[in-house]
Amino acid sequence: MLQAPVSSTSPDPAPDFEELGVPPSCSAYTSTGSGWSQNFYVNDGAAPYNYHSFTLALPQSTDLHLEPYSANSAGSKTVAAPLYYSYFYRPTLTLSGMPEDGGAATAVYVNATAFQGLVYRNDLKTWELRVQNESNNYRSITGGVASGTIVAGASMKALSTRRFSPGEIVKLEAYLKRNVTYRDEMVLANYQGQGNLPKKWFKVAMPYQDLVVKVTSLTDSGTPVYLSVPLRGFTDAPDVDHRVRFRNELYYAAPYDATSGTTLAAGSSGFYTWLDGRKDHLLNLMVMDQLIGKVTVDANNNPSLPVEVRRMADWGIGMPSGSNALNCVSKTASVYRSQTMVDHIMPAATQGVASLKTAKLSGPVLNQVKVRTITSRDSLVPPVKTAATLVLKNTGSQPLTYDWDRMSDLSVSNGGLSQVVPPGGSHTLTLTADCPLDPLTGRPVVGVFFQKFRVVTNDPGISGRPETAVEFNCGTTTLYGWSDATRTFVNVDYPASTVASGASPSANPLADFKAKLTPDLVYSNVREVNPPAARNHCQSSITRANDATRCYWADVEPNPIYTEPNRLAVSCAERLITATQIWQIDFGGPGYPAASALYGDSQKASEYTTGVCNTSNLVITGDAVPSGSFLYTVKHVQGNTTYTASTSGIEPNPFSFNFKAANCATALQMGATIWSIDVGGPGYPAASELYGDSIKAERFSTGPCNNPDLTITGNAVTSGTYTYTVKHRLGSTTYTLTEEGISPRPRAITPDEIAYSCVQRLNQAIRTWEVDYGFNEGYPAVSYFYADGNTSWMYQARACQNSTLVLGGAAVPAHTSYQYTVKHVQGATTFNLSQTGIYPPAPFAQSWHYDHPSSNCAWNLKNAAELWKLEHPTTSGYPTVQTFYGDRARNEKYGTYDCEYPGLKIAGAAVTSGSFQYTVSHQLGSKVYTVRESGVTSSPL
Numbered sequence: 001m002l003q004a005p006v007s008s009t010s011p012d013p014a015p016d017f018e019e020l021g022v023p024p025s026c027s028a029y030t031s032t033g034s035g036w037s038q039n040f041y042v043n044d045g046a047a048p049y050n051y052h053s054f055t056l057a058l059p060q061s062t063d064l065h066l067e068p069y070s071a072n073s074a075g076s077k078t079v080a081a082p083l084y085y086s087y088f089y090r091p092t093l094t095l096s097g098m099p100e101d102g103g104a105a106t107a108v109y110v111n112a113t114a115f116q117g118l119v120y121r122n123d124l125k126t127w128e129l130r131v132q133n134e135s136n137n138y139r140s141i142t143g144g145v146a147s148g149t150i151v152a153g154a155s156m157k158a159l160s161t162r163r164f165s166p167g168e169i170v171k172l173e174a175y176l177k178r179n180v181t182y183r184d185e186m187v188l189a190n191y192q193g194q195g196n197l198p199k200k201w202f203k204v205a206m207p208y209q210d211l212v213v214k215v216t217s218l219t220d221s222g223t224p225v226y227l228s229v230p231l232r233g234f235t236d237a238p239d240v241d242h243r244v245r246f247r248n249e250l251y252y253a254a255p256y257d258a259t260s261g262t263t264l265a266a267g268s269s270g271f272y273t274w275l276d277g278r279k280d281h282l283l284n285l286m287v288m289d290q291l292i293g294k295v296t297v298d299a300n301n302n303p304s305l306p307v308e309v310r311r312m313a314d315w316g317i318g319m320p321s322g323s324n325a326l327n328c329v330s331k332t333a334s335v336y337r338s339q340t341m342v343d344h345i346m347p348a349a350t351q352g353v354a355s356l357k358t359a360k361l362s363g364p365v366l367n368q369v370k371v372r373t374i375t376s377r378d379s380l381v382p383p384v385k386t387a388a389t390l391v392l393k394n395t396g397s398q399p400l401t402y403d404w405d406r407m408s409d410l411s412v413s414n415g416g417l418s419q420v421v422p423p424g425g426s427h428t429l430t431l432t433a434d435c436p437l438d439p440l441t442g443r444p445v446v447g448v449f450f451q452k453f454r455v456v457t458n459d460p461g462i463s464g465r466p467e468t469a470v471e472f473n474c475g476t477t478t479l480y481g482w483s484d485a486t487r488t489f490v491n492v493d494y495p496a497s498t499v500a501s502g503a504s505p506s507a508n509p510l511a512d513f514k515a516k517l518t519p520d521l522v523y524s525n526v527r528e529v530n531p532p533a534a535r536n537h538c539q540s541s542i543t544r545a546n547d548a549t550r551c552y553w554a555d556v557e558p559n560p561i562y563t564e565p566n567r568l569a570v571s572c573a574e575r576l577i578t579a580t581q582i583w584q585i586d587f588g589g590p591g592y593p594a595a596s597a598l599y600g601d602s603q604k605a606s607e608y609t610t611g612v613c614n615t616s617n618l619v620i621t622g623d624a625v626p627s628g629s630f631l632y633t634v635k636h637v638q639g640n641t642t643y644t645a646s647t648s649g650i651e652p653n654p655f656s657f658n659f660k661a662a663n664c665a666t667a668l669q670m671g672a673t674i675w676s677i678d679v680g681g682p683g684y685p686a687a688s689e690l691y692g693d694s695i696k697a698e699r700f701s702t703g704p705c706n707n708p709d710l711t712i713t714g715n716a717v718t719s720g721t722y723t724y725t726v727k728h729r730l731g732s733t734t735y736t737l738t739e740e741g742i743s744p745r746p747r748a749i750t751p752d753e754i755a756y757s758c759v760q761r762l763n764q765a766i767r768t769w770e771v772d773y774g775f776n777e778g779y780p781a782v783s784y785f786y787a788d789g790n791t792s793w794m795y796q797a798r799a800c801q802n803s804t805l806v807l808g809g810a811a812v813p814a815h816t817s818y819q820y821t822v823k824h825v826q827g828a829t830t831f832n833l834s835q836t837g838i839y840p841p842a843p844f845a846q847s848w849h850y851d852h853p854s855s856n857c858a859w860n861l862k863n864a865a866e867l868w869k870l871e872h873p874t875t876s877g878y879p880t881v882q883t884f885y886g887d888r889a890r891n892e893k894y895g896t897y898d899c900e901y902p903g904l905k906i907a908g909a910a911v912t913s914g915s916f917q918y919t920v921s922h923q924l925g926s927k928v929y930t931v932r933e934s935g936v937t938s939s940p941l
Contacts, residue, residue, distance in 0.1 A: 029275055031267035033080060034332040034344040035249035042292070042310060044238035050176040051295040051306050052086040054246065055218070056118060057286040058127055061166040065281045065349065066122055070256040072263075080250050082282045082344070085117035086174060086290075087245040088211070090234055097202030100146070100186060107192035108202045110136055112233025115247070116174045116213050118164065126163035129172075129215055129225075132156045135233035139186040141203065146186040153232070162215075162225045169218040171289075177210040177297045178236045209234040212301045216611070223602060223611030226301055244292055248333075250282050250344040275332075278346035283395060286341040302615070305564060305638065343395065369470050371410070374525075374555050375435040375444045376477040378539045381529055381553060383477075385432045388470065392455065393426040401458045402427075403748035407662035408451040409433055409732060410470060429455070435474040436657060436730040444476040445730060446494060446521065448558045450570060451656050456748045458826045471567075475557035480523075481509025482538050482548040492516050494556045509552055520562070520640055525555040565617070565639035570654045572613040572620070573634045573645040575599075579608035580630055580647075585852045586927075586938050590698070592630035595622030606940050607927070609848070628694040629703065647703035657709075657731035662746035664691075664705040664712065665726045665735040669742060671700030672722055673796050677768055684722035687714030739798065751804070751827035752843040758800040758807070759822045759831040759838055761785075765795035766818070766833075779818040782809035809833075815888060817897075835891075836901040850925035851938075856898035857906065858920045858929035858936045860884075864894035865916055865931070878916035881908030 029035070042049060059082075066079040090112045097108030112135040118127040135153045139146050164170050182205040190199055208230050216224040254263050255274060264271040293306025329335050334343045369388035376383055394400035400421040404412055413430045421427050431453065435444040451470040481490045490506035490513055506512045510526060517523060530551050531538055538551035579598040587593075598608045599620070605611035613620060613634075622632030622645075629647040644651045653660055671690040679685075690696060691705035691712070705712060705726070714724030721739040736743050749757070765785040786792045786800040800807060800822070809820030820833040832839045837856075841849040864884040885891060885899040885906070899906060899920075908918030908931070915933040927938045 029272055029330045029332070030249060033250050033252040033275065034330045034346065035247065035251075036329045036333045036335055036342050037248070038246040038290075038312075040244055042242050042244065043240050044242050045308070046238060047294055048176075048236060048238045049242060049244070049292045049294055049308075049310070050178060050236075051173070051293045051303060052088070052116075052175070052244070052291075053171070053173045053293075053306070054084075054086060054290040055169065055171045055288050056084055057169045057284075057288070058118070058164060058166055059282065059284045061125065063283040063285075064120070064166070065279070067279050069252075069278075070258060071253065072256050073258075073261070078253060079122045080252050080278075080280050080282075081122075082120040082285065083117060083247075083249050083251055084285065084287060085115040085247045086172075087113060087115040087243075087247065088174070088176065088231075088234070089113055089243040089245070091237075091239045091241070093207070093233060093235065095204040095206075097187070097189065097191065097204040100201040100203065106202065108187070108204055109190045109192075110187065110204070110206070110233050112231070114211055114229075114231050114234070115245075116211070117172065117247075118170070119251075121163070124163065126165055127168075127170075128163050129159040129213060129227060130156055131158075131211060131213060131227060131229045133211075133229065133231045133233075136187045136189050138188070138206070138232075139201070141184040141186060146203070150188075157227065157229050159213075159215075159225065159227045164215075164217065167219075171216045171218060173214045173216075173303060175212055175214075175295050175297060175303050176231075176234065176236075177212060177301075180207050180209045180234070180236050182207055206232055207235045208232060209236065212297065212303075214301070214303070223605040223614070228301060246287070246290055248285065248287065248342055250280060250332075250346070252278075276347050279348045280344075280346045281349045282344040284341065284343065341391075369431070369468065370473065371431055371433050371470060372473040372475070373433055373435050374475045374477055374557070377437075377442065377444070378477075378479075380531070380539065380551075381477045388431045390429045390431070390455070390468065391426055392421055392429065392457075394421040394423055396459070397423050399423065403456055404429070405452075405454045405746065405748050406733070406744045407659045407746035408453055408470070408656040409436065409449065409472065409658055410451055410453060410656075412453075431470060433472045433474070434732065435476065436732070439729055443493065444474065446474060446476055446556060446558060448473050448563050448566070449656065450567060450654050452659070454748065456750045458751065471563070473557060475555050477553055478556050479538055479551060480513040480554050481506065481552040483550040483552075484547045485549065494521060510554075513554070517556070520559055521556050522559045523554045523556050525553075527553050529553050559640075562638075562640045565636035566641050566643075566654070568612065568615075569618060569634045569636040569639050569641070569643050570650065572599075572610070572618055573632070573643045573650045575608075575610045575612055576620075576622075576632050576634070576645050577650070579610050582608050582848045582851070585848070585855050590627040591625050594624040595620050595630075595632040597624075603940065607938075629697070647697065648706050649704055653709075657728040658733045660704070660707060661710060661726045661728040661731050661733065661735055662742075664702070664707065664710055665724075665737050665742050666746065667691075667700075667702045667704045668712070668724055668726065669737050671702040671705075672724075672739075673764060674700050676796060677764060677771075683718040683720075684716065686716040687712050687722075687724040689716075739793070739796075750843065751824035752829045754799075754802065755805060755822045755824040755827050755829065755831055756838075756843050758797075758802065758805055759820070759833050761795075761797045761799045762820055762822070762833055763838060765797050768795055776814045778813040778816060779811065781811045782807050782820045784811075815892070817888065817900075832902070834900070835897045837898070839902045847924060847926040850903065850922040851927045853898060853901040854904060854920045854922045854925050854927065854929050855936070855938070857885075857896070857901065857904055858918075858931050860894070860896040860898050861906075861908075861918050861920065861931050862936055864896050865918075865933075867894060877912040877914070878910065880910045881906055881916075881918040 068077040068079055071078040093110040093112065095108045095110055096105050098105055114133045116131040119130050121128050133155050137153045138151055139149060184203060185206045186201050186203055187206065188199050188201055191202065211229050211231050213227045214224050254266055256263050264274055291309050291311045293309040295303035295306050297303055332344055332346050371388050372386040374384045392402060402419050411432045414427050417427055438445055449472040451472050453468045453470050478493045479491055481488065488506055488509055489503045490509035491503045492513065514523065528550060531548060538548050576595060576598055580592050583593055583598065598604060599610035599613035605614055617637050619635045619637065620632065622630060632645045633642050634645065635642040641652065643654065649660065668687060668690060672684055675685060675690060690700045691702040697703040697706055709729045711727050711729065712724065714722060724737050725734055727734040733744065762782065762785060784791065785795045786797040792798045792801055804825050806823050806825060809818060812818050817835045821830055823830040829840065829843065837853060841852065861881060861884055865878055868879065884894045885896040891897045891900065903923045905921050905923060908916060918931040919928055921928040921941060926941055928941055929936055929938050
């Protein structure tokens with residue numbers, strides 16, 4: 001049956017600048033410190049919820065202040081322990097037990113809990129994965145004989161082979177394997193008919209079940225690590241009132257009070273009074289994507305995609321009630337409205353937090369948020385938008401300035417406020433999106449797009465923030481049928497070209513409409529929106545359904561079952577593109593390897609950051625190519641899209657359409673600079689001279705522009721600046737680029753990125769200087785390259801004409817290396833430029849960035865050894881590696897300038913016969929390069 005008429009509206013929410021959410025407070029503190037707990041109950045149904053997952057953005061080290069306190073009368077010191085756990089609870093388990101002191105079998109009551117998560121180790125300055133299982137104390141039974149040794153029912157296991165660094169983003173998945181086994185034990189337990197008597201020892205068959213915890217670093221290689229722990233007291237029986245808990249705490253082990261000479265018991269009034277004097281704080285601990293579900297586990301301990309998923313929105317934990325009364329927050333825990341981030345600030349820490357360096361951002365580190373738009377071409381059916389919000393809070397003592405990227409398809413609003421947050425204040429960013437229109441059909445594009453959104457600030461402790469992942473779900477309202485006085489029709493606009501569109505008579509338009517939808521689409525919100533009596537047609541802008549009296553509408557959206565598999569495929573495709581860049585560092589071009597050379601085992605995952613690709617659920621293809629672009633394909637077996645990765649990016653475009661255009665604009669700007677250096681001015685070529693085929697893409701680094709969906713314009717000019725434009729056919733933004741930059745500016749630039757842009761330009765200016773004056777004229781002071789309009793144009797160094805940059809570097813004579821420095825006054829990094837290159841190699845540099853100078857030095861040394869052998873043809877063996885570098889004379893003679901790069905570790909002894917063997921690595925890199933007569937090889941550090 002059709003539903004009654006429903007009017008859809010597009011709410012325009014009023015700006016909401018409330019700083020924090022308001023979870024209920026249960027008490028001043030938890031029994032062990034400052035905490036925030038989320039508790040809820042679910043009905044398991046036929047099988048228990050055996051899967052928990054969440055992602056943590058770990059605070060930076062500057063977000064932690066932990067003061068030592070006395071742990072015992074001996075004067076030992078300890079500190080509070082920040083932690084985040086999820087809990088598995090089982091209902092009281094009734095087992096049949098034989099009393100140790102004799103008698104009949106009795107019902108015995110066993111309780112069991114397991115919790116797992118990350119704890120901060122202050123001694124190691126890292127976060128550690130721990131699993132704890134709590135059940136009844138027991139004694140083992142061997143050969144039918146019970147041991148006399150009592151084993152505590154609480155046990156803890158930690159993962160010592162991999163810990164996690166401040167600032168790292170990690171996804172934790174914990175799941176019970178449902179492989180229940182039984183073991184005879186003697187347990188101390190309550191029992192049926194116990195009354196006021198104490199617990200007794202009973203022989204029982206204790207159930208055991210394995211818990212697997214899988215942790216994946218989203219900022220590292222993506223290679224997961226596993227911890228498997230057998231749990232006591234866990235069966236696989238469902239529970240109608242299954243309790244689930246997520247616990248976030250600044251945990252204090254019972255402190256020793258020297259004044260009273262006693263240990264302050266957890267939860268005691270003395271302990272709470274002691275907490276009132278603490279000065280500790282923990283800021284920006286962010287948890288996201290909390291969910292529970294049901295999974296099966298394969299032989300490699302990997303879970304299936306969870307089903308019957310329940311997320312925070314389903315938990316009903318906003319206010320305390322009978323089933324979630326423990327959902328609460330301490331007075332010292334400030335929880336953001338999104339319930340994703342918490343600051344723990346102890347009472348005496350107020351002045352300490354206020355004195356943190358200048359501005360201090362407490363607000364989105366990383367989150368996976370969703371926006372949804374149901375659009376329509378017809379004014380009779382207004383669009384509906386579901387927004388996402390991100391809160392920026394300034395907990396520092398100076399104003400916080402902020403900006404955001406403008407290369408997504410998102411619309412961002414801060415309520416019309418200036419982009420400055422005063423100390424103690426907060427702003428809310430509201431994210432919405434408009435569905436793109438296909439210019440060929442005029443219809444909204446239905447799809448899921450994985451947007452990336454980044455906020456940057458003047459907080460000197462972080463400079464920039466990791467990107468926020470935004471899932472943009474775009475649907476449309478379609479007229480699927482109508483009726484006039486005598487007939488009823490079905491109308492099919494979606495799916496697009498695979499089904500003949502248009503109207504046809506139908507006795508049941510909804511059933512016929514549903515039958516013609518492909519599995520890629522789902523429909524919802526079936527309703528009538530009828531025309532006014534005087535109009536008699538259903539759509540205002542399209543002449544269709546004339547003389548209609550009833551109009552039937554539905555919303556069409558992408559089928560959500562494909563979203564997560566497709567996201568995994570996209571993630572793998574992104575990693576493969578990064579892997580080709582890493583591969584190029586080791587092997588150079590032209591050409592690229594087969595896709596299989598970049599993933600498939602733990603070594604490749606570590607070397608190329610492709611751990612996410614190491615799953616049998618992904619089908620990956622791609623042959624080696626001797627030149628041009630690689631072409632890899634990735635598809636998830638449960639997904640509905642095959643993604644192609646190449647030097648141009650990923651197709652079909654899973655991201656922002658504006659992102660594609662902005663990437664091309666950035667590449668085209670670089671291409672114009674390369675052309676100017678290679679060809680010289682004045683003037684610039686037409687934009688079409690810089691892209692269009694693989695040769696131009698390789699020469700001018702304009703691969704992202706080789707995309708038929710991009711419209712690129714720009715004529716040649718004989719003097720002055722170029723003016724090029726770039727727009728994606730489905731994008732909403734046209735990017736205009738000149739020598740001065742790109743408008744609108746795609747990326748919100750951090751202070752460090754502003755400095756890096758300048759130092760890159762200086763590096764290119766040096767190359768131009770060397771072309772003009774050779775290598776025997778020395779080098780000018782750094783200010784020469786940007787001193788006035790003429791020189792800054794000649795050397796493309798206008799990025800350095802910025803009053804917020806501090807540049808250094810004197811003129812040097814011939815045969816002396818230049819040394820230039822660039823730092824932004826609000827930045828955290830000083831970039832150094834010398835003949836060895838730029839150090840550090842990039843803002844927010846990852847370990848593989850540092851492998852490039854190691855690789856360059858390694859090849860320098862191989863060439864140097866060959867040159868030395870030509871000079872000493874009758875000498876057996878080779879000299880020590882220090883023969884080839886270490887000062888200007890050796891660098892010039894053997895061409896080993898790259899070996900002076902800061903942070904390199906180079907070793908190699910002399911040999912009297914055979915091949916030399918030298919090694920090169922960087923102290924922040926991920927590989928060691930071994931140099932021999934036969935060539936250069938690499939291996940993970």
